[in-house]
């Protein structure tokens with residue numbers, strides 16, 4: 001199998017962390033839509049949002065998704081990638097889509113200890129724990145609908161990688 005693998009899920013679920021490890025396990029390239037955007041614009045997510053609003057960022061995110069998609073590549077997407085139906089359709093048609101699923105409590109705990117403010121400007125203006133509950137309430141059905149596979153992201157990164165590899169091999173065998 002050489003199709004690209006797209007990791008989706010809320011901020012802090014581990015798309016970037018797990019994506020790198022998964023790419024090594026598969027001997028695939030690794031790319032991250034936010035990193036691509038930062039390199040191509042020489043601006044952080046926060047700077048893009050300040051200059052162009054979330055609407056501007058979302059349009060650039062769609063371009064970034066298309067630019068990085070290639071065979072034998074693991075692609076960590078930004079948490080809001082599933083907000084545009086166009087992006088969901090594109091990922092489903094081009095490769096395998098994996099949802100790294102975690103509770104709002106676990107996500108908030110990770111983001112509180114490692115906020116990375118330049119990467120994650122506030123989405124709602126609310127405290128992080130409330131924000132993650134709100135975001136998951138709004139987006140869980142979108143992650144679910146977009147994904148070919150759902151994995152439990154509340155375990156150690158190497159275990160998440162194992163679960164993804166198992167899902168992909170089961171899908172291949174069926």
Ligand SMILES: Nc1ncnc2c1ncn2[C@@H]1O[C@H](COP(=O)(O)OP(=O)(O)O)[C@@H](O)[C@H]1O
Nearest residue numbers: 010011012013014015016017110114155156157
């Ligand atoms: N499975 C995991 N267990 C514990 N901490 C994790 C796990 N995955 C990611 N993290 C931590 O959570 C934070 C966000 O991870 P990151 O990979 O940037 O998530 P995302 O790209 O989905 O926003 C980082 O500090 C990272 O070290």
Ligand SMILES: O=C(O)C1=C[C@@H](OP(=O)(O)O)[C@@H](O)[C@H](O)C1
Nearest residue numbers: 010011045078079080119120121
């Ligand atoms: O959930 C979101 O809307 C966002 C998640 C971020 O990516 P991570 O999920 O990698 O943190 C980044 O794309 C941007 O801040 C918007």
Ligand SMILES: [Mg+2]
Nearest residue numbers: 015016076077
């Ligand atoms: Mg990320």
